Amino acid sequence: MKHKFRFSGSVSLPPSWLPVLGIFLSLRASAFQSVYLRKNIVSQQTSALHMYTTFYRSPCPHEDLPHSRKSLVRLWQIRSDQQHTEDYFRFIEGKEEPDKCDQASVIIGKGKLGQALVQWGGMGEDDLLLGRDDCIPTVLTVSNGCTLNMFPIYVCVPEWEVESVILGCPKEKRNDLVFMQSACLETLLKRYGLANKKTTQCLPYFSISPFGLPVEGRVQYDVSKTDGEPKFAGQTVVCGTWRGAVAERLRKQDLHVEVMDYTYWRKHMLERLLFDSLFGLLACVHADSGEKTYGELAQNHWEEIDDMVWELSRAIANIMAVVLLTHVERRVRGLAEGPHWRDRKPQMPTCREYPFRNGMLRSLSRSFTSRGFPSPMPTHDEYLDFVRERKLVSYDVDQDI
Known part of the structure; x- marks a missing residue:
């Protein structure tokens, strides 16, 4: 007896076909993930106006909108960054660049944080401490006579003075800037093309005591119900090119520092x-x-x-x-x-x-x-x-x- 498809509301298949169908669908899904996503064809469209979807439920949603609202719709329609997909595959393939180690650095700002970073680094005279208006070098000469072309530049000034530091920094060294501010610099960094995964940014949750020692602000707020591990708030996090060097320097003072990518x-x-x-x-x-x-x-x-x-x-x-x-x-x-x-x-x-x-x-x-x-x-x-x-x-x- 031949089995036929019935399309009157449902599809009838013989039980022996179900394993075959399951294998077929799993193979199709695997092919989709390995080929379709790998070639970066998929781009998830995200509407930043999701909160206002009730406003656009007419058959022609934008026909009756004033011109200013139409332009806003176009302005806030964005697409997810495909760079995240590339970063993910680079991670699972083991092609990520290793984190850099702490080394001789330039530190801008002679306040408590700047002086503390010099002391915590233990580099002696190899670290160069500059004032806010001093010229930033393109090469750094260390005590043994060697010159470094690649080195982190810690920016330890208040957030309203960061722009003057960026303008005073040679353009070829701007990607080596390490921003140590707790305020949100995103709007400012976008202005100079620095709001990206390569720019090193540290979000500090610690203060400096009068004796130059760090006082950590991390606090346990809960315990995981699955594995019993404590959950913390206020942990210092760092991202970017020099994230490994920053984390190593701070960990020398027993600070808890988490290294992560720019997205998180x-x-x-x-x-x-x-x-x-x-x-x-x-x-x-x-x-x-x-x-x-x-x-x-x-x-x-x-x-x-x-x-x-x-x-x-x-x-x-x-x-x-x-x-x-x-x-x-x-x-x-x-x-x-x-x-x-x-x-x-x-x-x-x-x-x-x-x-x-x-x-x-x-x-x-x-x-x-x-x-x-x-x-x-x-x-x-x-x-x-x-x-x-x-x-x-x-x-x-x-x-x-």
Whole structure:
């Protein structure tokens, strides 16, 4: 008796065909992964306007839009970077470049961090400590008379002085810059083509004591339910060309440093942006209520913080196509209530700090509201409007970034 396909709502196959069909589908899937993906043909299209899909449910979604909204749709339509696929295959094939070791370096900035890095490196006179306005050399001569053409250049200046360091650095040495700021420099680095996986960036979660010793800010916020391993927040992370050298120098002081690629480092950076921006803003808004420290704000205003973390995380995912790591709200609270931050007093960013903290979030929101869209982060905007109306800061919160 012949078996036939029946298309009246379902397909009937003999039981003996099922293993054959399963093998066929698995082979097709393997061929797709090894050939189709390997040739970088697949490109996942991501819409940064996912939050507003309800607005575009007409049969011709963009026909009735004003011109400004049509241009915004074109502006925020992005494609995922195929470089990630290439990096993945390079990783599984063992073709990644090995991390560099610590070596003689140039360190810009004679503050506590710059002097500490010289002391921690143990290179003696081989490390070159420069002031903020000193010329950056293209070659470095060490004590044994050898000259180095490749060496890291640590940038240990406040975030508002980073641009002057970039402009003063020879163009052929800009890829060797190591940015040691805790603020978000992404907008600034994009301006000079440095927001990429080769640029070395360190997100420090430590401070320097008066004796030049590091005080680590890492805190355990949970324990894994699967293997019982502790989960930490506030761990220093580094990415880029010189990530291995930076990590080795910091680990000499028993600091916990995680080395990662730029994609994951960016998630940590944006998480730090949320932490700094939210607590400074809340401290300013609730200045009359008596809560002054991170711990007090986290304990008495956690519902506000939790709502804003969720709101900003969603906005960042839809606007910047960066999905933050899970349990970000638990890490934020763990940091605020941890011993390193608990008794500290958050401050609203100064005029020079604002573009690298709340100002960056505000500029993302204004790119939508200026074209008639609703704000992707309404609570954050409402709090900033309150600060502006009450004149709690002396600068314009809507300044161009």
